Amino acid sequence: MSIPIRAAIIHCRVICLALLAWPLLATADPTDVADQVRAWRQAHEQRIVDDFVKLLVLPNVASDQVNIRKNADYIRGLFEQRGFRVRLLEAGDSPPAVFAERETPGADTTLMIYVHYDGQPVNAADWASDPWTPVMRDAPVELGGRDVAMQAPFDPEWRLFARSAGDDKAPIVALTAALDALADSGRRLSVNLKLFFEGEEEAGSPHLREMLDSHRELLDADLWLFCDGPVHQSRRWQLNYGVRGSFGFDLTVFGPNRPLHSGHYGNWAPNPIVRLNELLATMRDGEGRILVDGYHDQVVPPSALERDAIDAAPLVDTGLIEQLGIGRPETDERVEMAVMRPAMNLRGIRSGDVGEQARNSIQTSATASVGLRLVPAQTPDHLRHMIERHIRAQGYLVLHGEPSAEQRAGHDRIAQLDWSGAGYPAYRAPMDLPLARSIADILNRLSSDTLVELPTMGGSLPLYLIDEVIGAPILILPIANHDNNQHGKNENLRLQNLWDAIEIYAAVLTHL
Template sequence: MKKYFIFFLLSFLIVESVSAQSPEVITIKKYGTENAGNIIKEFSEFLYLPNVAADPVGQQKNADFIMNMMTKRGIQKVQLLRANTVGVPPAVYGEVNVPGATKTLIFYAHYDGQPVNPAQWAKGLEPFQPKLFTDAINKGGTNIPFPADGSYKSEWRIYARGASDDKAGINAIINAYDAIIKSGLAPNYNLKFFFEGEEEAGSPHLHEILEKHQSLLQSDLWIICDGPIHQSGKKQIIFGVRGDVNLELTVYASKRPLHSGHYGNWAPNPAMMLAKLLSSMKDDTGRVTIKGFYDDVTPLSLLEKKSLDEVPSVDEQMKKELGISAVEMKGVTLSEAINQPTLNINGMQSGNVGKMASNQIPTYATAVLDLRLVLGNDWKRQQQKVINHIKAEGYYVSETEPTDEEREKYAKIIKVVSNSDGVNAQRTSMDLPIIQKVIAAVKTTTQNQIVLQPTMGGTLPLFLFEKYLKAKTVTIPIANHDNNQHAENENIRIGNLFEGIVMMASIMMFK
């Protein structure tokens, strides 16, 4: 079995040593050295385009930019795949038919991004004005101009919304193909490209696109380029994702705010009521106490358990990095924790704090719960388990604000708004032959251990590919673990960007 050892990193990047380099490696490395400036220049132009999921005009500009990237590289049948619902951001599609190829890979990334609050970004940073820094800002990195000679260093970082999540993935996929072709080499698979524009909004219309274009989107495997590499710095391959669904809870008490002196100890306090309710949902070991919460979890296979045991521990590293001394689930590693369903509090609100604080008993208290799901959980069923627990705690549950009649009848009233577009978890078997080829391909890019994770902590709509296309998926992340995705100061480490190109090229070419 011939292997193409693709190491498409620039000569100035710090890379792991290799025992030998094939002619293909040398050729592609030369291409990278000569085109580094153009790769970063195009990437920066891409980052200048606002890509907030709720902005259809901005989303269309991003889709047009990607189409141009693909067309000028000779990718065929470049087109926009639209949902039946009007106004939905399209998916950008293209394909390459390779003579003699018997299998097809589809490469996926998304071009939409999370909303931004410029006031929260570091001084001098604008979310859609990419800037280059010598290191992470919190490590003392300083802003420098983009070098005219294309001489980038591994530790340098580009700061901008979408830099890591997930325009880096699109950049890596398209430039991997470009590097192969312009170096006189060839992919071993038929290739398809699918770049979504609605992932950060929960992919509510992705199923329409998949169902409408079923025949076009047939493949042997989807390669998902999203998310960060392992916290240890090692490359990782992820075989599944957690599902996700939300609940909004609002506890009601008095119809008007009350003086805490005149009414304290007498009028119910909704903030205290909500705090007690939330506290009843978990014990001191971090286990969810809701009845049946873990009952329908599909156990890991023996191979998945073995891979999980071999994941490097980063618990002490991350505790130090995050400034925490203890973890929620006692005796459970980070890797083990993300393979279990969770109940998280995303936020709570009641009354005022800080300079706006006043001596009052508020009228209501609100919290948003985030339920992360693993294989076997159903998002509707998981929501209902929480609602059943709330009822068992003595609450009258409504979907609307309480009426006067309900206030007179029930002592404990809560409004529960159930998210109606949850996402279930998905997991692909590690022992499939084509999966083994992907693992082998990624191994050719490094002499270090490849981390094999049964499940990613985050959520992608991968169950939809399985449901509508009967497709298998595997996720190959490229971003640095401290990339601040979804938050202020999002960034991509230059070394990770180019390592991503390496991995995508290795998968396209591996035999």
């Protein structure tokens, strides 16, 4: 046999062996993938942090149209560089949603990963440093964290401070790092991957339904995986099967039509602050129970499987009481069970002044802002009807605008209700969903700590829209530290949470 023919045969055998091994690269044990990705991350930590900083310096409030588009264009470039087909989806004057997709030959499952790139507005004066200038510290600000150089090697307990560090830009950087690590390791994905980066989640997702309706086929998938929110308070990884719904209103009650001297008219003229507090006390008690008749008519109680999942989660209440500086919780229930109930939260009360600005007067009105958290299968329309009926039963004329002089003269008690938007219902996926069991198995194999699986997270996301329009099941896989100060001052991400996310995403993308 000639040397050229022998060489050709050997070359053919090498190619065949490589082709036979290629599927194994996608189906190797997830712990092997995680180990390989961890080694890659340890060698590239400076680059990963630098990439995170480049994203965090871009202001990202949804109403800031110029900067929000800069974010979208930057994210588009990140994934075009990694072989994705990318397009911007828009509806009217909405911030663009960045859609990206990459097919895997032979893959049977299509996974959609959702992340939002917009953030909450900021009051820079409240922050320890500029919200759009990322700073590395060795601990939370509240615990005296000191600035440290943003240079490797990094302590995994260090934290990066900036708006959206924890909510929700970290998954974007973790995804790009996971994809790079897999590419450099020669591992292919096991799924067809789609990505949806929303630009107005913190503004209530007003255009999401229109986008879903307009691009239903494009956005179809076997599973939507929401990468948003914090991990469990025990620091264990967490998989959530649902969210609470959200609704809210401002409630104003009225006193005299001009401020009155409290010495001349106290105990005679009705005080709207007192009346407001009395009215609120008829709606909610000191243990968080909602007292409005009919409010719970639509509630679906937790299933036995959901209760068992909560019972299996580590208890964190005692630690939270100490961390948060509260004497005791409102309820004797553990925190995970408490968030399974509907909630009525008083977001703020406004009337008169306190301290040096306090005046001895009876105010003309008092307003409370009330936030509602819904559970399956409550609807905003039903709750609105029940609340307004309850307020009428307390002797109030219910209005949706300013009372006229005739109405003031003809009614002892007047309540103005301003409902903030349409609100949206809760969503909960079944805990025995096959793809959920696959993800849970992957995560349990990666960690020595048992995965925390909870029926719902306490926060709200408009998952119901995806359920209604696309019809795909939805899970939430959070990565941020539970104490990341999301929506508040000094928002941060603990670096170990970012490192964990890179390994989690790599394992899921190669083994689902």
